[in-house]
Amino acid sequence: MMQVQAIVLGNDWVNRRYKHMSVYAPQVAGLCQAGQFFHIRCSDDVTPLLRRPMSIYRYEPERGEVHFLYHVKGQGTQWLAARKPGDAVDLFGPLGRGFWIRPGWRRILVLARGVGLATLAPVARMAQEQGIGTIAVLSARTAEDVLSKDEMERFGARVMVVLDEDGTSEVAAVERLVREVVERERVDALFTCGSRRLTRLLQRVARDTGLPGQVALEENMGCGLGMCFCCVRPFWRGGERVNLRVCADGPVFDLSEVLEA
Amino acid sequence: MSGIDMTVELGGLRLKNPVMPASGTFAEELTHVLDISRFGAVVTKSVTPEARLGNPGPRVAETAAGMINAVGIQSKGADAFLAHTVPFYRRFDVPLIASISAETADQFAALAAKLSVDGVAALEVNISCPNLEDDGRSFAMDPGQTARVLEKIRRVTDLPLFAKLTPNTGDIVAVALAAEQAGADAVVIANTILAMAIDVETRRPKVGNGMGGLSGPAIKPIIVRMVYQAARRLRVPIIGCGGICSAEDAIEYMLAGATAVQVGTYTFLQPAGMLDILAGMEAYALRHGVTRIRDLVGAVEWPTRREQVSTNSSDRLGGGGGIMACGV
Numbered sequence: 001m002m003q004v005q006a007i008v009l010g011n012d013w014v015n016r017r018y019k020h021m022s023v024y025a026p027q028v029a030g031l032c033q034a035g036q037f038f039h040i041r042c043s044d045d046v047t048p049l050l051r052r053p054m055s056i057y058r059y060e061p062e063r064g065e066v067h068f069l070y071h072v073k074g075q076g077t078q079w080l081a082a083r084k085p086g087d088a089v090d091l092f093g094p095l096g097r098g099f100w101i102r103p104g105w106r107r108i109l110v111l112a113r114g115v116g117l118a119t120l121a122p123v124a125r126m127a128q129e130q131g132i133g134t135i136a137v138l139s140a141r142t143a144e145d146v147l148s149k150d151e152m153e154r155f156g157a158r159v160m161v162v163l164d165e166d167g168t169s170e171v172a173a174v175e176r177l178v179r180e181v182v183e184r185e186r187v188d189a190l191f192t193c194g195s196r197r198l199t200r201l202l203q204r205v206a207r208d209t210g211l212p213g214q215v216a217l218e219e220n221m222g223c224g225l226g227m228c229f230c231c232v233r234p235f236w237r238g239g240e241r242v243n244l245r246v247c248a249d250g251p252v253f254d255l256s257e258v259l260e261a
Numbered sequence: 262m263s264g265i266d267m268t269v270e271l272g273g274l275r276l277k278n279p280v281m282p283a284s285g286t287f288a289e290e291l292t293h294v295l296d297i298s299r300f301g302a303v304v305t306k307s308v309t310p311e312a313r314l315g316n317p318g319p320r321v322a323e324t325a326a327g328m329i330n331a332v333g334i335q336s337k338g339a340d341a342f343l344a345h346t347v348p349f350y351r352r353f354d355v356p357l358i359a360s361i362s363a364e365t366a367d368q369f370a371a372l373a374a375k376l377s378v379d380g381v382a383a384l385e386v387n388i389s390c391p392n393l394e395d396d397g398r399s400f401a402m403d404p405g406q407t408a409r410v411l412e413k414i415r416r417v418t419d420l421p422l423f424a425k426l427t428p429n430t431g432d433i434v435a436v437a438l439a440a441e442q443a444g445a446d447a448v449v450i451a452n453t454i455l456a457m458a459i460d461v462e463t464r465r466p467k468v469g470n471g472m473g474g475l476s477g478p479a480i481k482p483i484i485v486r487m488v489y490q491a492a493r494r495l496r497v498p499i500i501g502c503g504g505i506c507s508a509e510d511a512i513e514y515m516l517a518g519a520t521a522v523q524v525g526t527y528t529f530l531q532p533a534g535m536l537d538i539l540a541g542m543e544a545y546a547l548r549h550g551v552t553r554i555r556d557l558v559g560a561v562e563w564p565t566r567r568e569q570v571s572t573n574s575s576d577r578l579g580g581g582g583g584i585m586a587c588g589v
Contacts, residue, residue: 049526
Protein backbone atom coordinates (compact mmCIF):
# COMPACT_ATOMS: atom_id res chain seq x y z
CA MET A 1 0.00 0.00 0.00
CA MET A 2 1.06 3.60 -0.45
CA GLN A 3 -0.19 7.16 -0.27
CA VAL A 4 -0.67 8.78 -3.68
CA GLN A 5 -2.13 11.93 -5.14
CA ALA A 6 -4.52 10.46 -7.70
CA ILE A 7 -5.87 12.60 -10.53
CA VAL A 8 -9.62 12.60 -11.04
CA LEU A 9 -10.59 11.46 -14.54
CA GLY A 10 -14.36 11.43 -14.07
CA ASN A 11 -16.81 11.96 -11.22
CA ASP A 12 -20.37 11.53 -12.45
CA TRP A 13 -23.77 10.79 -10.96
CA VAL A 14 -25.03 7.31 -11.80
CA ASN A 15 -28.37 7.94 -10.10
CA ARG A 16 -29.79 10.34 -7.51
CA ARG A 17 -27.55 9.16 -4.67
CA TYR A 18 -24.44 7.54 -6.10
CA LYS A 19 -21.46 8.87 -7.98
CA HIS A 20 -18.85 7.02 -9.97
CA MET A 21 -15.36 8.43 -9.60
CA SER A 22 -12.44 7.25 -11.71
CA VAL A 23 -8.91 8.33 -10.90
CA TYR A 24 -5.52 7.97 -12.53
CA ALA A 25 -3.24 6.31 -9.98
CA PRO A 26 -0.78 4.06 -11.85
CA GLN A 27 1.35 3.47 -8.74
CA VAL A 28 -1.47 1.58 -7.02
CA ALA A 29 -3.80 0.40 -9.81
CA GLY A 30 -1.77 -2.78 -10.25
CA LEU A 31 -1.86 -3.62 -6.55
CA CYS A 32 -5.64 -3.82 -6.18
CA GLN A 33 -7.62 -6.92 -5.29
CA ALA A 34 -11.38 -7.36 -5.19
CA GLY A 35 -12.67 -6.54 -1.70
CA GLN A 36 -9.82 -4.23 -0.74
CA PHE A 37 -10.33 -0.54 -0.06
CA PHE A 38 -8.63 2.81 -0.15
CA HIS A 39 -8.65 5.29 2.72
CA ILE A 40 -9.49 8.57 1.03
CA ARG A 41 -8.91 12.06 2.40
CA CYS A 42 -12.18 13.94 1.94
CA SER A 43 -11.17 17.42 3.02
CA ASP A 44 -8.70 20.25 2.46
CA ASP A 45 -8.85 21.12 6.13
CA VAL A 46 -9.40 19.48 9.52
CA THR A 47 -13.17 19.08 9.21
CA PRO A 48 -14.11 16.45 8.27
CA LEU A 49 -11.02 15.12 9.94
CA LEU A 50 -10.80 11.44 9.18
CA ARG A 51 -10.24 9.67 5.89
CA ARG A 52 -13.14 7.67 4.45
CA PRO A 53 -12.75 3.97 3.65
CA MET A 54 -14.01 3.28 0.15
CA SER A 55 -14.04 -0.12 -1.52
CA ILE A 56 -12.60 -0.62 -4.99
CA TYR A 57 -15.31 -0.73 -7.65
CA ARG A 58 -13.03 -1.30 -10.63
CA TYR A 59 -9.31 -1.47 -11.24
CA GLU A 60 -7.65 -1.19 -14.65
CA PRO A 61 -3.90 -1.74 -14.14
CA GLU A 62 -3.12 -1.40 -17.83
CA ARG A 63 -4.71 2.09 -17.84
CA GLY A 64 -3.50 3.04 -14.37
CA GLU A 65 -7.08 3.58 -13.22
CA VAL A 66 -8.96 2.90 -10.01
CA HIS A 67 -12.72 3.45 -9.78
CA PHE A 68 -15.04 4.05 -6.83
CA LEU A 69 -18.80 4.00 -6.57
CA TYR A 70 -19.93 5.98 -3.56
CA HIS A 71 -23.06 7.09 -1.80
CA VAL A 72 -23.09 10.88 -1.39
CA LYS A 73 -24.29 11.08 2.18
CA GLY A 74 -22.29 13.26 4.56
CA GLN A 75 -19.75 16.04 4.64
CA GLY A 76 -16.86 13.88 3.41
CA THR A 77 -18.61 12.32 0.45
CA GLN A 78 -20.08 15.73 -0.47
CA TRP A 79 -16.52 17.10 -0.64
CA LEU A 80 -15.55 14.15 -2.80
CA ALA A 81 -18.60 14.67 -5.02
CA ALA A 82 -17.39 18.20 -5.78
CA ARG A 83 -14.04 17.02 -7.23
CA LYS A 84 -13.71 17.68 -10.92
CA PRO A 85 -11.57 16.04 -13.61
CA GLY A 86 -7.98 17.18 -13.14
CA ASP A 87 -8.33 17.66 -9.37
CA ALA A 88 -6.08 15.66 -7.06
CA VAL A 89 -7.46 13.25 -4.47
CA ASP A 90 -5.28 11.79 -1.72
CA LEU A 91 -5.56 7.98 -1.68
CA PHE A 92 -3.96 5.62 0.82
CA GLY A 93 -4.05 1.96 -0.07
CA PRO A 94 -4.99 -0.53 -1.29
CA LEU A 95 -5.71 -1.73 2.24
CA GLY A 96 -7.07 -4.82 3.91
CA ARG A 97 -7.61 -8.41 2.92
CA GLY A 98 -9.76 -8.94 -0.17
CA PHE A 99 -11.92 -11.81 -1.39
CA TRP A 100 -10.28 -15.13 -2.15
CA ILE A 101 -10.98 -17.94 -4.63
CA ARG A 102 -10.25 -21.57 -3.85
CA PRO A 103 -8.83 -23.89 -6.52
CA GLY A 104 -11.48 -26.21 -7.94
CA TRP A 105 -14.44 -23.83 -7.65
CA ARG A 106 -16.47 -23.55 -10.84
CA ARG A 107 -19.27 -21.18 -9.95
CA ILE A 108 -19.88 -18.58 -7.25
CA LEU A 109 -22.98 -16.69 -6.19
CA VAL A 110 -22.86 -13.08 -5.14
CA LEU A 111 -25.73 -11.38 -3.34
CA ALA A 112 -25.62 -7.67 -2.67
CA ARG A 113 -27.58 -4.53 -1.97
CA GLY A 114 -26.80 -0.86 -1.51
CA VAL A 115 -23.19 0.14 -1.48
CA GLY A 116 -22.26 -3.54 -1.29
CA LEU A 117 -23.06 -3.73 -4.98
CA ALA A 118 -19.95 -1.67 -5.65
CA THR A 119 -17.72 -3.80 -3.44
CA LEU A 120 -18.81 -7.01 -5.14
CA ALA A 121 -18.44 -5.80 -8.73
CA PRO A 122 -14.73 -6.72 -9.01
CA VAL A 123 -15.46 -10.20 -7.66
CA ALA A 124 -16.92 -11.06 -11.07
CA ARG A 125 -13.68 -9.93 -12.69
CA MET A 126 -11.56 -11.95 -10.25
CA ALA A 127 -13.73 -15.02 -10.87
CA GLN A 128 -13.59 -14.68 -14.67
CA GLU A 129 -9.80 -14.33 -14.58
CA GLN A 130 -9.67 -17.69 -12.85
CA GLY A 131 -12.17 -19.37 -15.16
CA ILE A 132 -15.00 -19.31 -12.66
CA GLY A 133 -18.59 -18.34 -13.43
CA THR A 134 -20.54 -15.79 -11.40
CA ILE A 135 -24.23 -15.61 -10.68
CA ALA A 136 -25.18 -12.26 -9.18
CA VAL A 137 -28.39 -11.45 -7.32
CA LEU A 138 -28.59 -7.68 -7.08
CA SER A 139 -31.09 -6.08 -4.71
CA ALA A 140 -32.23 -2.47 -4.79
CA ARG A 141 -35.15 -0.17 -3.93
CA THR A 142 -35.96 0.66 -7.53
CA ALA A 143 -34.67 -0.28 -10.97
CA GLU A 144 -32.82 3.04 -11.01
CA ASP A 145 -30.92 2.09 -7.84
CA VAL A 146 -29.44 -1.11 -9.28
CA LEU A 147 -25.70 -0.62 -9.46
CA SER A 148 -22.92 -2.75 -10.88
CA LYS A 149 -25.17 -4.71 -13.27
CA ASP A 150 -23.26 -3.67 -16.39
CA GLU A 151 -19.94 -4.03 -14.60
CA MET A 152 -20.72 -7.58 -13.54
CA GLU A 153 -22.07 -8.53 -16.95
CA ARG A 154 -18.88 -7.16 -18.52
CA PHE A 155 -17.05 -9.93 -16.67
CA GLY A 156 -19.49 -12.65 -17.67
CA ALA A 157 -21.75 -12.69 -14.62
CA ARG A 158 -25.32 -13.88 -14.98
CA VAL A 159 -27.33 -11.16 -13.21
CA MET A 160 -30.70 -11.39 -11.49
CA VAL A 161 -32.29 -8.23 -10.14
CA VAL A 162 -34.71 -8.08 -7.19
CA LEU A 163 -36.48 -4.86 -6.28
CA ASP A 164 -38.42 -3.33 -3.39
CA GLU A 165 -40.78 -1.63 -5.83
CA ASP A 166 -42.09 -4.95 -7.18
CA GLY A 167 -41.78 -6.90 -3.92
CA THR A 168 -39.15 -9.33 -5.23
CA SER A 169 -36.46 -8.15 -2.77
CA GLU A 170 -38.36 -9.28 0.33
CA VAL A 171 -36.07 -11.49 2.44
CA ALA A 172 -38.11 -14.70 2.20
CA ALA A 173 -38.40 -14.37 -1.57
CA VAL A 174 -34.68 -13.69 -1.98
CA GLU A 175 -33.85 -16.64 0.27
CA ARG A 176 -36.03 -18.95 -1.87
CA LEU A 177 -34.35 -17.63 -5.02
CA VAL A 178 -30.83 -18.08 -3.60
CA ARG A 179 -31.58 -21.63 -2.41
CA GLU A 180 -32.99 -22.54 -5.83
CA VAL A 181 -29.97 -21.14 -7.65
CA VAL A 182 -27.52 -22.83 -5.28
CA GLU A 183 -29.19 -26.18 -5.82
CA ARG A 184 -29.78 -25.90 -9.57
CA GLU A 185 -26.45 -24.35 -10.57
CA ARG A 186 -24.16 -26.27 -8.21
CA VAL A 187 -22.65 -23.16 -6.69
CA ASP A 188 -19.34 -23.61 -4.84
CA ALA A 189 -19.19 -20.45 -2.68
CA LEU A 190 -21.30 -17.49 -1.54
CA PHE A 191 -20.28 -13.82 -1.42
CA THR A 192 -22.00 -10.79 0.03
CA CYS A 193 -21.53 -7.26 1.37
CA GLY A 194 -23.44 -4.22 2.51
CA SER A 195 -26.59 -5.52 4.16
CA ARG A 196 -27.08 -7.12 7.55
CA ARG A 197 -30.23 -8.99 6.57
CA LEU A 198 -28.65 -10.38 3.40
CA THR A 199 -25.59 -11.44 5.41
CA ARG A 200 -27.80 -13.27 7.88
CA LEU A 201 -29.76 -14.79 4.99
CA LEU A 202 -26.59 -16.05 3.35
CA GLN A 203 -25.29 -17.38 6.69
CA ARG A 204 -28.45 -19.51 6.92
CA VAL A 205 -28.00 -20.81 3.38
CA ALA A 206 -24.31 -21.54 3.98
CA ARG A 207 -25.07 -23.40 7.20
CA ASP A 208 -27.80 -25.53 5.59
CA THR A 209 -25.85 -26.32 2.42
CA GLY A 210 -22.36 -26.58 3.88
CA LEU A 211 -21.08 -24.04 1.35
CA PRO A 212 -18.25 -21.68 2.24
CA GLY A 213 -19.01 -17.98 2.20
CA GLN A 214 -17.32 -14.60 2.43
CA VAL A 215 -18.61 -11.20 3.47
CA ALA A 216 -17.04 -7.76 3.16
CA LEU A 217 -17.89 -5.61 6.19
CA GLU A 218 -18.08 -1.88 6.65
CA GLU A 219 -17.18 0.04 9.78
CA ASN A 220 -16.19 3.55 10.77
CA MET A 221 -12.41 3.66 10.83
CA GLY A 222 -9.70 5.74 12.41
CA CYS A 223 -6.44 4.80 10.74
CA GLY A 224 -7.45 2.15 8.18
CA LEU A 225 -4.17 0.40 8.84
CA GLY A 226 -4.84 -1.66 11.96
CA MET A 227 -3.21 0.62 14.49
CA CYS A 228 -6.08 2.31 16.33
CA PHE A 229 -8.48 -0.60 16.94
CA CYS A 230 -11.46 1.69 16.28
CA CYS A 231 -13.12 -0.52 13.64
CA VAL A 232 -13.18 -3.68 15.75
CA ARG A 233 -16.16 -6.06 15.71
CA PRO A 234 -16.78 -9.38 17.44
CA PHE A 235 -16.17 -12.60 15.50
CA TRP A 236 -16.27 -16.29 16.24
CA ARG A 237 -12.85 -17.71 15.48
CA GLY A 238 -10.94 -20.72 16.76
CA GLY A 239 -13.75 -21.66 19.11
CA GLU A 240 -13.87 -18.32 20.90
CA ARG A 241 -15.31 -14.85 20.60
CA VAL A 242 -12.60 -12.44 19.45
CA ASN A 243 -12.50 -8.77 18.49
CA LEU A 244 -11.00 -8.32 15.03
CA ARG A 245 -10.19 -5.18 13.08
CA VAL A 246 -12.35 -4.71 9.99
CA CYS A 247 -9.58 -2.67 8.30
CA ALA A 248 -6.61 -4.98 8.76
CA ASP A 249 -8.06 -8.41 9.59
CA GLY A 250 -10.75 -7.88 6.91
CA PRO A 251 -12.70 -6.19 5.45
CA VAL A 252 -13.48 -9.61 3.93
CA PHE A 253 -14.22 -12.31 6.50
CA ASP A 254 -15.37 -15.88 6.44
CA LEU A 255 -19.17 -15.72 6.52
CA SER A 256 -19.36 -18.25 9.36
CA GLU A 257 -17.20 -16.07 11.65
CA VAL A 258 -19.43 -13.00 11.58
CA LEU A 259 -21.39 -12.61 14.80
CA GLU A 260 -23.19 -9.30 14.59
CA ALA A 261 -24.27 -9.11 10.99
CA MET B 262 21.14 17.13 6.56
CA SER B 263 20.36 20.57 7.86
CA GLY B 264 23.08 20.71 10.52
CA ILE B 265 20.44 21.54 13.14
CA ASP B 266 21.00 19.69 16.42
CA MET B 267 17.63 17.99 16.87
CA THR B 268 18.56 15.91 19.91
CA VAL B 269 16.66 16.18 23.17
CA GLU B 270 17.00 14.47 26.52
CA LEU B 271 14.14 12.88 28.44
CA GLY B 272 14.93 11.57 31.88
CA GLY B 273 18.31 10.14 30.91
CA LEU B 274 17.08 8.97 27.51
CA ARG B 275 18.73 10.79 24.63
CA LEU B 276 16.54 11.04 21.51
CA LYS B 277 17.78 11.95 18.05
CA ASN B 278 14.81 14.29 17.69
CA PRO B 279 11.76 15.29 19.73
CA VAL B 280 9.06 13.60 17.61
CA MET B 281 7.40 10.32 18.55
CA PRO B 282 3.98 8.74 18.04
CA ALA B 283 1.32 8.88 20.74
CA SER B 284 0.34 5.60 22.32
CA GLY B 285 -2.56 3.89 20.58
CA THR B 286 -1.98 5.64 17.27
CA PHE B 287 1.03 3.65 16.22
CA ALA B 288 1.75 -0.02 15.58
CA GLU B 289 3.91 -2.36 13.59
CA GLU B 290 1.74 -1.72 10.51
CA LEU B 291 3.28 1.76 10.13
CA THR B 292 6.68 0.20 9.45
CA HIS B 293 5.27 -0.83 6.05
CA VAL B 294 4.63 2.80 5.21
CA LEU B 295 7.69 4.68 6.45
CA ASP B 296 11.08 4.36 8.13
CA ILE B 297 10.28 4.54 11.82
CA SER B 298 14.01 4.65 12.65
CA ARG B 299 13.75 8.36 11.88
CA PHE B 300 11.47 8.99 14.85
CA GLY B 301 12.90 10.16 18.16
CA ALA B 302 11.26 7.14 19.79
CA VAL B 303 8.36 4.79 19.29
CA VAL B 304 5.60 4.43 21.86
CA THR B 305 3.50 1.30 21.86
CA LYS B 306 -0.21 0.95 22.38
CA SER B 307 -0.87 0.46 26.10
CA VAL B 308 -0.26 -3.09 27.20
CA THR B 309 -2.23 -4.53 30.12
CA PRO B 310 -1.22 -7.43 32.40
CA GLU B 311 -3.68 -9.82 30.73
CA ALA B 312 -5.37 -9.81 27.33
CA ARG B 313 -8.38 -7.47 27.11
CA LEU B 314 -11.18 -7.28 24.54
CA GLY B 315 -11.82 -3.53 24.87
CA ASN B 316 -15.16 -1.76 24.51
CA PRO B 317 -18.12 -2.64 22.28
CA GLY B 318 -18.46 -0.68 19.04
CA PRO B 319 -18.85 1.75 17.54
CA ARG B 320 -15.53 2.91 18.90
CA VAL B 321 -15.00 6.09 16.92
CA ALA B 322 -17.03 9.19 16.12
CA GLU B 323 -15.87 12.17 14.13
CA THR B 324 -16.40 15.65 15.55
CA ALA B 325 -15.48 19.16 14.40
CA ALA B 326 -11.69 19.10 13.94
CA GLY B 327 -11.47 16.03 16.10
CA MET B 328 -12.55 12.53 16.90
CA ILE B 329 -13.90 10.70 19.93
CA ASN B 330 -12.56 7.23 20.56
CA ALA B 331 -13.80 4.66 23.01
CA VAL B 332 -11.49 1.74 22.26
CA GLY B 333 -11.11 0.77 25.91
CA ILE B 334 -7.56 -0.56 25.61
CA GLN B 335 -7.83 -3.72 23.58
CA SER B 336 -4.61 -5.52 24.50
CA LYS B 337 -2.90 -8.81 23.81
CA GLY B 338 -1.43 -8.84 27.30
CA ALA B 339 2.09 -8.60 28.68
CA ASP B 340 3.27 -12.09 27.65
CA ALA B 341 2.43 -11.49 23.98
CA PHE B 342 4.04 -8.06 24.23
CA LEU B 343 7.31 -9.57 25.48
CA ALA B 344 7.18 -12.43 22.99
CA HIS B 345 6.36 -10.41 19.86
CA THR B 346 6.36 -6.63 20.24
CA VAL B 347 9.71 -6.14 21.97
CA PRO B 348 11.64 -8.43 19.56
CA PHE B 349 9.89 -6.80 16.58
CA TYR B 350 11.21 -3.33 17.40
CA ARG B 351 14.76 -4.52 18.10
CA ARG B 352 15.51 -4.39 14.37
CA PHE B 353 14.92 -0.62 14.29
CA ASP B 354 17.43 1.94 15.53
CA VAL B 355 14.93 3.75 17.74
CA PRO B 356 14.20 3.62 21.50
CA LEU B 357 11.10 1.62 22.40
CA ILE B 358 8.84 3.20 25.00
CA ALA B 359 6.36 0.69 26.38
CA SER B 360 3.04 2.20 27.44
CA ILE B 361 1.61 0.28 30.39
CA SER B 362 -1.90 0.25 31.81
CA ALA B 363 -3.36 -1.56 34.81
CA GLU B 364 -6.37 -1.37 37.08
CA THR B 365 -4.66 -1.15 40.46
CA ALA B 366 -1.40 0.30 41.75
CA ASP B 367 0.00 -3.16 42.59
CA GLN B 368 -0.87 -4.44 39.11
CA PHE B 369 0.92 -1.43 37.64
CA ALA B 370 4.04 -2.19 39.66
CA ALA B 371 4.03 -5.88 38.73
CA LEU B 372 3.61 -5.02 35.06
CA ALA B 373 6.38 -2.42 35.18
CA ALA B 374 8.73 -4.98 36.73
CA LYS B 375 7.79 -7.58 34.13
CA LEU B 376 8.42 -5.20 31.21
CA SER B 377 11.73 -3.86 32.51
CA VAL B 378 13.67 -5.94 30.03
CA ASP B 379 16.40 -5.42 27.50
CA GLY B 380 14.87 -3.73 24.46
CA VAL B 381 12.50 -1.49 26.42
CA ALA B 382 14.08 1.97 26.79
CA ALA B 383 11.44 3.58 29.01
CA LEU B 384 7.98 3.00 30.45
CA GLU B 385 5.11 5.34 29.75
CA VAL B 386 2.73 4.91 32.66
CA ASN B 387 -0.80 5.39 31.37
CA ILE B 388 -2.47 6.61 34.53
CA SER B 389 -5.27 8.13 32.48
CA CYS B 390 -7.14 4.84 32.62
CA PRO B 391 -9.68 3.82 35.29
CA ASN B 392 -8.43 2.94 38.77
CA LEU B 393 -10.54 0.16 40.24
CA GLU B 394 -9.43 1.15 43.73
CA ASP B 395 -10.86 4.65 43.28
CA ASP B 396 -14.32 3.87 41.93
CA GLY B 397 -13.17 3.90 38.32
CA ARG B 398 -11.69 7.39 38.34
CA SER B 399 -8.36 7.80 36.54
CA PHE B 400 -5.29 7.76 38.79
CA ALA B 401 -4.14 10.98 37.12
CA MET B 402 -7.28 12.88 38.06
CA ASP B 403 -5.90 13.09 41.58
CA PRO B 404 -2.41 14.04 42.86
CA GLY B 405 -2.54 11.54 45.73
CA GLN B 406 -3.45 8.58 43.51
CA THR B 407 -0.83 9.66 40.97
CA ALA B 408 1.88 9.70 43.62
CA ARG B 409 0.75 6.38 45.07
CA VAL B 410 0.97 4.46 41.79
CA LEU B 411 4.23 6.06 40.64
CA GLU B 412 5.96 5.43 43.96
CA LYS B 413 5.12 1.75 43.69
CA ILE B 414 6.39 1.56 40.13
CA ARG B 415 9.53 3.55 40.94
CA ARG B 416 10.54 0.94 43.51
CA VAL B 417 10.53 -1.93 41.01
CA THR B 418 12.22 -0.50 37.92
CA ASP B 419 15.28 1.52 36.97
CA LEU B 420 13.89 2.41 33.54
CA PRO B 421 12.98 6.04 32.85
CA LEU B 422 9.33 6.56 33.81
CA PHE B 423 7.08 8.86 31.82
CA ALA B 424 3.75 9.55 33.51
CA LYS B 425 0.98 10.03 30.97
CA LEU B 426 -1.43 12.49 32.56
CA THR B 427 -5.06 13.16 31.84
CA PRO B 428 -6.47 16.58 31.01
CA ASN B 429 -9.62 15.52 32.88
CA THR B 430 -8.46 16.99 36.15
CA GLY B 431 -9.08 20.28 37.85
CA ASP B 432 -5.41 20.89 38.57
CA ILE B 433 -2.94 19.54 36.02
CA VAL B 434 -0.02 21.26 37.75
CA ALA B 435 -0.70 19.56 41.10
CA VAL B 436 -0.94 16.16 39.40
CA ALA B 437 2.24 16.77 37.38
CA LEU B 438 4.12 17.85 40.53
CA ALA B 439 2.89 14.74 42.35
CA ALA B 440 4.19 12.57 39.51
CA GLU B 441 7.54 14.32 39.59
CA GLN B 442 7.90 13.99 43.34
CA ALA B 443 6.98 10.31 43.17
CA GLY B 444 9.80 9.60 40.76
CA ALA B 445 8.56 10.24 37.24
CA ASP B 446 11.42 11.21 34.91
CA ALA B 447 9.08 13.03 32.55
CA VAL B 448 5.37 13.68 32.18
CA VAL B 449 3.26 13.35 29.06
CA ILE B 450 0.63 16.09 28.85
CA ALA B 451 -1.88 14.86 27.98
CA ASN B 452 -4.29 12.12 26.99
CA THR B 453 -7.72 12.67 25.41
CA ILE B 454 -10.43 14.90 26.86
CA LEU B 455 -13.54 13.13 28.13
CA ALA B 456 -16.27 13.88 25.61
CA MET B 457 -19.59 12.79 24.19
CA ALA B 458 -21.43 13.01 20.89
CA ILE B 459 -25.06 12.04 20.27
CA ASP B 460 -26.68 11.06 16.97
CA VAL B 461 -29.82 13.18 16.92
CA GLU B 462 -31.56 10.88 14.43
CA THR B 463 -31.22 7.74 16.56
CA ARG B 464 -30.87 9.66 19.87
CA ARG B 465 -28.03 7.32 20.76
CA PRO B 466 -24.48 8.18 21.79
CA LYS B 467 -22.19 7.96 18.79
CA VAL B 468 -19.72 5.63 20.52
CA GLY B 469 -20.75 2.35 22.08
CA ASN B 470 -19.31 3.25 25.46
CA GLY B 471 -21.45 6.40 25.65
CA MET B 472 -18.50 8.65 26.40
CA GLY B 473 -15.00 8.61 24.96
CA GLY B 474 -11.83 10.61 24.56
CA LEU B 475 -11.62 13.62 22.25
CA SER B 476 -8.41 14.04 20.26
CA GLY B 477 -7.27 15.98 17.21
CA PRO B 478 -6.67 19.64 16.43
CA ALA B 479 -9.80 20.66 18.38
CA ILE B 480 -8.03 20.03 21.70
CA LYS B 481 -4.64 21.58 20.95
CA PRO B 482 -5.08 25.01 22.61
CA ILE B 483 -6.28 23.38 25.83
CA ILE B 484 -3.31 21.05 26.07
CA VAL B 485 -0.81 23.75 25.08
CA ARG B 486 -2.12 25.76 28.02
CA MET B 487 -1.65 22.79 30.35
CA VAL B 488 1.90 22.25 29.11
CA TYR B 489 2.66 25.91 29.68
CA GLN B 490 1.21 25.87 33.20
CA ALA B 491 3.09 22.70 34.17
CA ALA B 492 6.37 23.77 32.59
CA ARG B 493 6.60 26.79 34.89
CA ARG B 494 6.62 24.51 37.94
CA LEU B 495 8.24 21.23 36.94
CA ARG B 496 11.91 20.30 36.89
CA VAL B 497 11.39 17.15 34.80
CA PRO B 498 10.78 17.44 31.06
CA ILE B 499 7.34 17.47 29.51
CA ILE B 500 6.23 15.58 26.41
CA GLY B 501 3.43 17.56 24.76
CA CYS B 502 0.61 15.59 23.16
CA GLY B 503 -2.66 16.85 21.73
CA GLY B 504 -3.75 17.77 18.23
CA ILE B 505 -0.36 18.23 16.61
CA CYS B 506 -0.88 18.31 12.83
CA SER B 507 2.10 20.35 11.62
CA ALA B 508 5.65 21.40 12.40
CA GLU B 509 4.27 24.70 13.68
CA ASP B 510 2.03 22.87 16.14
CA ALA B 511 5.04 20.91 17.43
CA ILE B 512 7.09 24.10 17.76
CA GLU B 513 4.20 25.73 19.61
CA TYR B 514 4.28 22.94 22.19
CA MET B 515 8.05 23.33 22.59
CA LEU B 516 7.72 27.10 23.06
CA ALA B 517 5.09 26.40 25.73
CA GLY B 518 7.58 24.20 27.55
CA ALA B 519 7.55 20.72 26.00
CA THR B 520 10.91 19.04 25.43
CA ALA B 521 9.41 16.48 23.05
CA VAL B 522 6.09 15.91 21.34
CA GLN B 523 3.82 13.02 20.49
CA VAL B 524 1.77 12.92 17.31
CA GLY B 525 -1.46 10.93 17.47
CA THR B 526 -4.61 11.48 15.45
CA TYR B 527 -2.70 13.21 12.64
CA THR B 528 -1.10 9.88 11.68
CA PHE B 529 -4.61 8.65 10.82
CA LEU B 530 -4.97 11.46 8.28
CA GLN B 531 -1.39 11.38 7.05
CA PRO B 532 0.31 8.05 7.68
CA ALA B 533 3.75 9.54 6.98
CA GLY B 534 2.89 12.86 8.61
CA MET B 535 5.40 12.56 11.45
CA LEU B 536 8.29 12.69 9.00
CA ASP B 537 6.80 15.81 7.38
CA ILE B 538 6.56 17.38 10.84
CA LEU B 539 10.22 16.57 11.53
CA ALA B 540 11.33 18.09 8.24
CA GLY B 541 9.18 21.15 8.91
CA MET B 542 10.69 21.61 12.36
CA GLU B 543 14.18 21.64 10.87
CA ALA B 544 13.03 24.15 8.27
CA TYR B 545 11.58 26.32 11.05
CA ALA B 546 14.87 26.16 12.96
CA LEU B 547 16.82 27.17 9.87
CA ARG B 548 14.43 30.02 9.15
CA HIS B 549 14.76 31.33 12.69
CA GLY B 550 18.49 30.78 13.16
CA VAL B 551 17.93 28.11 15.82
CA THR B 552 20.89 25.72 15.89
CA ARG B 553 19.67 23.45 18.71
CA ILE B 554 16.02 22.51 18.71
CA ARG B 555 16.08 22.16 22.51
CA ASP B 556 16.72 25.89 22.77
CA LEU B 557 13.04 26.37 21.87
CA VAL B 558 11.83 24.62 25.03
CA GLY B 559 9.86 27.13 27.07
CA ALA B 560 11.03 29.98 24.85
CA VAL B 561 7.62 31.61 24.57
CA GLU B 562 8.14 35.35 24.80
CA TRP B 563 5.84 37.77 26.53
CA PRO B 564 5.44 41.34 25.44
CA THR B 565 6.91 43.86 27.85
CA ARG B 566 4.49 45.90 29.94
CA ARG B 567 5.17 48.90 27.76
CA GLU B 568 4.34 46.87 24.60
CA GLN B 569 1.17 45.53 26.22
CA VAL B 570 -0.02 49.01 27.10
CA SER B 571 0.71 50.33 23.65
CA THR B 572 -0.85 47.30 21.90
CA ASN B 573 -3.96 47.44 24.04
CA SER B 574 -4.48 51.14 23.50
CA SER B 575 -3.91 51.02 19.77
CA ASP B 576 -6.15 47.96 19.37
CA ARG B 577 -9.04 49.40 21.28
CA LEU B 578 -8.87 53.01 20.27
CA GLY B 579 -7.33 52.77 16.83
CA GLY B 580 -4.10 54.29 18.13
CA GLY B 581 -5.92 57.20 19.71
CA GLY B 582 -5.54 57.72 23.42
CA GLY B 583 -4.58 55.92 26.59
CA ILE B 584 -7.86 55.96 28.47
CA MET B 585 -8.81 52.34 27.72
CA ALA B 586 -5.31 51.12 28.55
CA CYS B 587 -5.82 52.35 32.11
CA GLY B 588 -8.36 49.61 32.61
CA VAL B 589 -11.62 51.37 31.92
